[in-house]
Amino acid sequence: TYRDETDREFFSGQGEIRELCEGQVAIFENSEAYRFHGDNRVRKVVLKVTIEDGYFLNK
Structure with missing residues (x-):
């Protein structure tokens, strides 16, 4: 959950690994x-x- 006071958000889970090249x-x-x-x-x-x-x- 995002916290405006700290400007941080915590995530949980396993995720996926991706490899990026230059x-x-x-x-x-x-x-x-x-x-x-x-x-x-x-x-x-x-x-x-x-x-x-x-x-x-135009952002």
Whole structure:
């Protein structure tokens, strides 16, 4: 459950492992969690897009 006071949300479950190669993009639903692991350094950009009232204006 998301907590506005801490800006954190906790998830539970087994999940699935996916392997991404350089240049690939992964898209997750807002209700899904993600974690990067491994020995290599990961450079990432995380974008969260919220569509309010069903209207999307150049966001």
